[in-house]
Amino acid sequence: MDFDLQNSRPIWMQLSEQLGRRIVTGAYPPGSRFPTVRDLAAEAGVNPNTMQRALGQLESEGLVITNRTVGRTVTEDVGVLDAMRNRLAAELREKYFSEMKELGYSRAQAAEFAAAKTEEET
Amino acid sequence: MNELVRCANLSRSFGEVRALNNVNLSLPSGRIVGLLGPNGSGKTTLIKILNGLLQPSAGEVRIDGNAPGVATKRIISYLPDRGYFPEWMRVSDMIDLFSDFYADFDRAKAAEMCRALGLDGKLAIKTLSKGTREKMQLMLVMSRSAKLYLLDEPIAGVDPAAREFIMRTILTNYSEDGTVLISTHLILDVEQVLDEAVFLRQGEIVLHESVDSIRERTGGSVDQLFRDMFRAQL
């Protein structure tokens, strides 16, 4: 999975969001060592200071824990991970509803549509 | 954060032409800074003054507390906007020369970059293509752990694929407590890498701001802001 950086917003924000997504999806499993700033910066093709700032954001959200001896690790706190997952899911839901609204669906209709689609598949 | 570069009321004229006009600039350590401006805006002149290749007409420059001279040349790694190789040398001769003169030159890093760039040490420099020479120059400059890297147009005149490769080479090899000053007019290609942007127009600094702050303030990219500000000249 590559980083996808847009021009309109600060890069560190986009990086911290995309790294958060990687953590929630298990690309970096709970309790595992988190890659170094330098490696991540090289992977994203950004400046280490920018990546540092993105990691700072992840730390303040509690997704990444800095330990003096071990370095950075991914949190094992299920509560934190679930909260983040919920937040991402909520963002996705809002995005869905807003785009459905553009197509002329009311919120209820959109919800019904999503549920119907699921039944059709199963 | 400690100040690495300071320019105070710096001016330089060439006859009637004012290449730099009252430039005040302060750069801390550990940053990647874009020196951005259209051709002829004074980027190269400023870099040459920082290097000690030119003397200012007025004002003063301090690099790590010293005026440009032997002491500052020890800590500056400079990539000029042209080839500067003695014709008779081989790639390995240039590596020897750099490691002879610069205490911070890392031979292991040079060897590693030569491998990555596909450079053979035994090759005579005059047999290399222009693009290969530029890569070799970059290899030499980035093999130093300098306090200040002055890179004058490192990606001008190469295709977009090579640009990304060059930026990556810079990014993965510069010493992190050092500051990198990259002059260019190709902002889109360097934007992701920059901490700060300095806009130069007709020898004057018209903007010096962090890239994050530009994006938050304008909701757009540095490139976009640059295009808006310099539309008349582009």
Place this chain on the structure above:
Amino acid sequence: MLGKLMKYDLRSCLRKFGPLWIAAVALSVLIGLSFRYVVDIEGGSSGLVTFLLGVLPSMILFGLFIAMAVLALIFVCERFYKGLLGDEGYLMHTLPASAGAHIASKGLTALILEIVSGLVALLSGVLLVTVYRPAGFAEGWVEFWRMLAQLELPSVFPWVLVEGVVLFLVSAAAQTLKIYAAIALGHLAKKHRALWALLAYVGIGIVLNILFGVGVSSGLVERLLGFGSSWGMFTANGELTVSGLGMAAGAMGSAILTEILIGAAFFFLTRYILKKHLNLE
């Protein structure tokens, strides 16, 4: 730093002139051999053989010496002009070395080039003669020392000789620095820098001539060199006098001092321009 700079300057010099030096020495040995075994100089050989194996190679050797001198002059100018004030200057002037060290490195390399080229020429001559007629050469050598002893030279003579060598070296260095100063002055111009350098060289010559003229007419030179009617180096019947040699020694001492002063002036002028008015294209 000077040592490191010279390492590279000497290498580029050796690359260019090493083959020439070897060629000159080899050719002189070959000519010596052909004179000894093939060409009978006294007239036994036919004209064509003499020409092909004797005259022609000698002409080539002579041409090689001339070429060596011309190339050395070009090298001295070109290494300074291109090496410090051309594109290569971007490399040299960002090395942690002072302007003085750069000039000294180029200048000492030039001096070494001049000395070695001179020695190679001398060696070629000696080799040619030795190979041609070893016995004759040895005899000549002995004869030379015998004549020298007969002259009963005064004890100051070796000093005069040493002074002569020093004067030669010092003036060679001053000449080189004069070229550098002229090129540096030419660098101050915006365009046609090579042309301006040439004009500066001529100009410096004129200024020095005027200064010398002023020195002579004011009697300064005479006092400095002990020149003029009191010279008295030779007696009426053409023998070297002790007092004359002493004078010559004194005069050369003054000349050495003058050359050093002139050379130093060129050095500092060049250094000033490189430090304060460097403006690479």
